[in-house]
Amino acid sequence: MSRKKAVKGKGSSKSPKASPSSGRTGRGLAAAAAPSSGLVYPSRPSISNSGEFYDIAFKVMLVGDSGVGKTCLLVRFKDGAFLAGSFISTVGIDFRNKVMSIDAVKVKLQIWDTAGQERFRSVTHAYYRDANALLLLYDVTNKASFDNIRAWLTEIHEYAQQDVVVMLLGNKVDSTHDRMVKREEGEKLATEFGVPFMETSAKSGLNVELAFTAVARELKHRTMKEPDEPKFQLQQYVDKEMRTVGCCRS
Ligand SMILES: Nc1nc2c(ncn2[C@@H]2O[C@H](COP(=O)(O)OP(=O)(O)OP(=O)(O)O)[C@@H](O)[C@H]2O)c(=O)[nH]1
Numbered sequence: 001m002s003r004k005k006a007v008k009g010k011g012s013s014k015s016p017k018a019s020p021s022s023g024r025t026g027r028g029l030a031a032a033a034a035p036s037s038g039l040v041y042p043s044r045p046s047i048s049n050s051g052e053f054y055d056i057a058f059k060v061m062l063v064g065d066s067g068v069g070k071t072c073l074l075v076r077f078k079d080g081a082f083l084a085g086s087f088i089s090t091v092g093i094d095f096r097n098k099v100m101s102i103d104a105v106k107v108k109l110q111i112w113d114t115a116g117q118e119r120f121r122s123v124t125h126a127y128y129r130d131a132n133a134l135l136l137l138y139d140v141t142n143k144a145s146f147d148n149i150r151a152w153l154t155e156i157h158e159y160a161q162q163d164v165v166v167m168l169l170g171n172k173v174d175s176t177h178d179r180m181v182k183r184e185e186g187e188k189l190a191t192e193f194g195v196p197f198m199e200t201s202a203k204s205g206l207n208v209e210l211a212f213t214a215v216a217r218e219l220k221h222r223t224m225k226e227p228d229e230p231k232f233q234l235q236q237y238v239d240k241e242m243r244t245v246g247c248c249r250s
């Protein structure tokens with residue numbers, strides 16, 4: 001299998017679909033590269049300007065209401081840090097790359113961090129169709145963000161590919177005293193829509209790595225699975241990993 005190099009860092013600003021570039025007040029770039037095809041196939045050589053090699057690549061999008069912790073989740077995963085302090089809303093859309101090793105295969109995740117604010121919705125819609133996976137977040141301390149999950153799922157259904165991997169994440173579980181949404185409620189909703197579910201904390205790091213690893217495994221499995229190999233069970237994998245490491249994996 002040939003290996004390619006990963007493009008490093010943040011999204012470029014050449015997108016024709018970009019949000020207003022004058023408003024760089026948030027953490028994200030106001031404009032980002034236009035979506036291209038979701039997968040990079042092992043046989044096709046690829047260009048890049050960073051040093052990391054990879055075998056396959058996938059696009060993952062973080063979606064959900066403003067303030068649920070999408071940017072913080074990405075920063076935690078990518079840099080192992082938590083963005084404390086005042087909340088700076090993402091403007092438009094931005095991406096970061098991370099190469100993970102899954103069963104000796106280098107899997108590059110190109111992770112798109114979207115703005116949750118309504119005014120950027122038309123920008124983010126354009127990126128759904130190329131996403132291989134969507135991490136849909138709500139904030140366990142914010143009931144409205146949970147109630148809006150149904151609307152988000154409708155939107156995903158409308159704009160994303162039919163076989164997109166969707167995972168529901170209840171974030172901010174470190175805020176135990178402010179919790180407004182029970183774990184069981186999240187599980188119930190996820191079961192209703194047939195999507196895997198887990199609770200996370202970008203602040204403590206709880207389950208952050210696991211969420212991305214599970215999605216990367218699912219995508220890698222779909223692409224490289226042998227015909228007689230059984231289907232990867234994402235929820236089972238997550239449950240098993242959480243049992244193995246206890247409740248508080250970071
Ligand atoms: N306690 C706690 N706070 C968090 C966590 N994740 C994010 N926050 C806080 O929540 C606020 C919003 O986080 P962001 O990551 O910027 O939210 P977002 O979903 O990217 O918001 P938009 O960019 O507007 O869509 C910030 O003040 C963060 O510090 C978490 O896991 N626990």
Ligand SMILES: [Mg+2]
Nearest residue numbers: 070071089090
């Ligand atoms: Mg953000």
